[in-house]
Amino acid sequence: MVRVLFLHPDLGIGGAERLVVDAALALKERGHDVSFLTNHHDSSHCFKETADGTFPVQVVGDWLPRQLFGRFYALCAYIRMLYAAVYASFFMPQRHEVQLVVCDLISVCIPVLRLAPHKPRVLFYCHFPDQLLSQREGALKRLYRAPINWLEERTIGLADKVLVNSKFTLRVFQDTFRHLSTAPDVLYPSLHTQYFDKMSAKLEQRAALLDDEPLHARVPRNSFVYLDINRFERKKNHALALQSLRLLGNMLPALDFKRCWLIIAGGYDTRCVENVEHYAELEALTEQLELQDNVVLLQSPTDEEKCRLLYASHCLLYTPANEHFGIVPLEGMYFCKPVVALNSGGPTETVVHSSTGFLCEQQEKSFGGAMYQLFRDEALRVKMGDLGHKRVQQKFSFEAFADRLSQIVEELVPTSSKKHK
Template identity: 50%
Template sequence: MVRVVFLHPDLGIGGAERLVIDAALALRSRGHDVLVITAHHDPSHCFPETIDGTLSVRAAGDWLPSSLLGSCRALCAYVRMLYIALYLLLLESFDVIFCDQISACIPLLKLFSRRRIVFYCHFPDQLLTRRESFLKRVYRAPLDWLEEWSTGLAHVILVNSMFTANVFKDTFKSLSKVTPQVLYPSLNFSAFDTETELLNDDVLPPGRDIYFLSINRYERKKNLALAIEAFSLLKLRLSDEKWRRTHLVMAGGYDSRVPENREHHDELRHLVASLNLEEHVTFLRSVSDARKRALLRGCACLVYTPSGEHFGIVPVEAMYAGRPVVAVASGGPLETVVDASTGFLRKADAAAFADAMLEFVDDETLGSAMGRRGRELVLRRFSFQAFTEQLDNVVTAR
């Protein structure tokens, strides 16, 4: 038995957070003692396993600011991560540290402990922000250097896809001799097979039996407007009868603390209004796992709009639910979606997406056929058992 401590900056709802929860569950299933320490954990905005007693979660350092007058978010995140690392060193015993997203705390951990450190790199942090001014470039320079240097100090570096592994190599030039291991996120099938909830009229108006689904955080980089614009073009391709049956559900991760979530949600609603689609589009915010499963199982297809996505767990969830995926042909979906077999990979263009979506309206059996192949693919490639085996080998290696 190994005592594993996970360090995560903000245990909300998202792909990175889902991976941490699944990793903790995987190691616990192998008999390891697992603890999750995070700087922020809101019981009203988190995965249920973190509040129902399934996992032990400690929050430390939430009193530290997450920004300075709306700026310097990266610096504040680094400081908060250093604080929870210090909390760990002073108050907890451990054998392995699984550090997620932010590597800045690794030098402190390595200096004061002799334990194995595993770092999971979802994507280089320095590529997630723009450098539009000289002041921003000056501010980011030491943080970028710290990210690269501290990442290289980990005993094991994991990434979520071959795409991210290649970006890692191209970005961290001083780590050219380091080869990160690819640990694909997976689905805990038993958790995903639990009951769903009924979709009420507040989600789908009566008679809307063909609906398209978008699931992503309300962030501009997720290109959610593409789903709405494609849906608007789809309207022009449908008969009045088919259009009356058709709907779009925009289900997005939403945190009221994040200004961009609030702003972008409003922007998308205004876009829908400008296209006169209000009666055919439903916006949902931070849906429960049960509702997400229900939405996935009934949709005509998942419309997945980000470009250069690092991995993207939602297409895998959709395929396991037996539904096809229309995704941008870049990044992680190139490793998860098989074009013309489990869905369609298209350029990030509204007309191209609308053409793909039309296929599922014209031939309602196509979605079932692609969905079956998608589920078979997920069972082979992204099983929780394979994920657990690989992760167990990482934390027990000598």
């Protein structure tokens, strides 16, 4: 058994949070002792495993500002994580028991962890280089980001081991951090399939009792539902789904299109200005495209609600370009849904074109054409769904993910240090 501490900035409901929670579940199932330390945790806006007692979660530094004058988000995030790292290294009561710290997103905490008297090993999981996520906004922004970008590369290099989430991210990592001598290993995220299996069984029983239960109050029974799951952020490109739906409406007879609904279900946090702004932008675009009778914007669905959406929808749309990995396509495929995604980034490693879904160009003609084909061809839709489910089982199983991660952890922590103190 290894005592593992996950150090994560904000335990919300994003893809990075789903990954660390699944990694924690994997290690716990393999007999390791796991806990979380974070800057922010809202029990009403998180994955249930971090709120129901599955893992101990401790919050430190939430009093520190998240931004200054509407800017300097990265600087504030770095300061908050440095504070958490100092606490974990020198003040946390159970710090001497921690043998391995798993951190992600912000690497500036690694040098502090290396200074801890009890010398824990450090594993860094790189979802994507942070400096590439920052939008360029002129000379002042570049000047502000320069030391942060320099710190990112130097501090990642201090970790005992680095993992990335896809071959795509590995290539970007190597192109970005040219001064690092060692290449990370690829560890694909997975799904906690036991949970999805339980939810599927529950939903099947519910469907048998409540025949033709509507998926949403606004969505009529027997509708054809396209589902788009992602945070309400501009880079997630929800506008493409709306524009493609409008094109689909121009391709189908009016009565057929009346059956078509798009549900955009995304993480929504009132503390995040972009979430609030972009949600309003999508509402305005929906009205502009005259899709009010075909679209539902759903804020922060629970795990149970998300499973029901995946279970009852007909097709999953995945619209971000150059997504680092993207766990949502795996979720859709596991629920036997064909996936329509962009032909870039992580989805090119999960979705098999014309087999488990379609990989499309970033234009409504390509995306809308795939949506049209799946609406018209039920046999193809069912076949793709079945092949997608099998692909997740064969290539992205939770068992393989858990075994590999546990092996990495045990290789990092010497046998002699695993003894109880």
